[in-house]
Amino acid sequence: MKISIASDHAGFEQKERLRAFLEGLGHEVCDHGPATDDRVDYPDYAVPVAKDVAEGRADRGVLVCGTGIGMALAADKIAGVRAANIITPQFAALCREHNDANVITLSGRFVEPDANEEILRTFLTTDFGGGRHVGRVEKIMALD
Ligand code: RB5
Numbered sequence: 001m002k003i004s005i006a007s008d009h010a011g012f013e014q015k016e017r018l019r020a021f022l023e024g025l026g027h028e029v030c031d032h033g034p035a036t037d038d039r040v041d042y043p044d045y046a047v048p049v050a051k052d053v054a055e056g057r058a059d060r061g062v063l064v065c066g067t068g069i070g071m072a073l074a075a076d077k078i079a080g081v082r083a084a085n086i087i088t089p090q091f092a093a094l095c096r097e098h099n100d101a102n103v104i105t106l107s108g109r110f111v112e113p114d115a116n117e118e119i120l121r122t123f124l125t126t127d128f129g130g131g132r133h134v135g136r137v138e139k140i141m142a143l144d
Helices: 009-024 042-054 069-075 089-097 113-125 132-141
Strands: 002-007 028-031 060-065 083-085 103-107
Touching (some): 009 060, 042 060, 042 069, 042 103, 060 113, 089 113
Parallel strands (some): 002 060, 060 103
């Protein structure tokens, strides 16, 4: 899969680890930075990843900040993006099955690295459920 990833300073350390994790799984990863943990503004890093997904350059997006909340709020402003802030593997599965989420936002401060790896693995391996969920997701996308 082609995966676009970025973080802010609060998510930097886990972003570095998750990039290596994804590469180890054989994915093609585009890292939009930052390259250090210097303080930055998360919307500046959410947008390039969201646009990669919305414009078809990436299959999925991964964003990491302190909570994941700011990244989700910013990414969801980009038409075509369905970003979900996820802190458990169960919700990672559900955001795929029910919501067809194409961007996941993770917490670098409140979720342990091993847990984020499991969340990310689940996000990437769970298919959209289709069926009754299709019309609901279409109604969300009609709001773009
Ligand atoms: C940065 O301090 C923090 O606000 C940011 O990483 C994120 O948690 C915002 O939602």
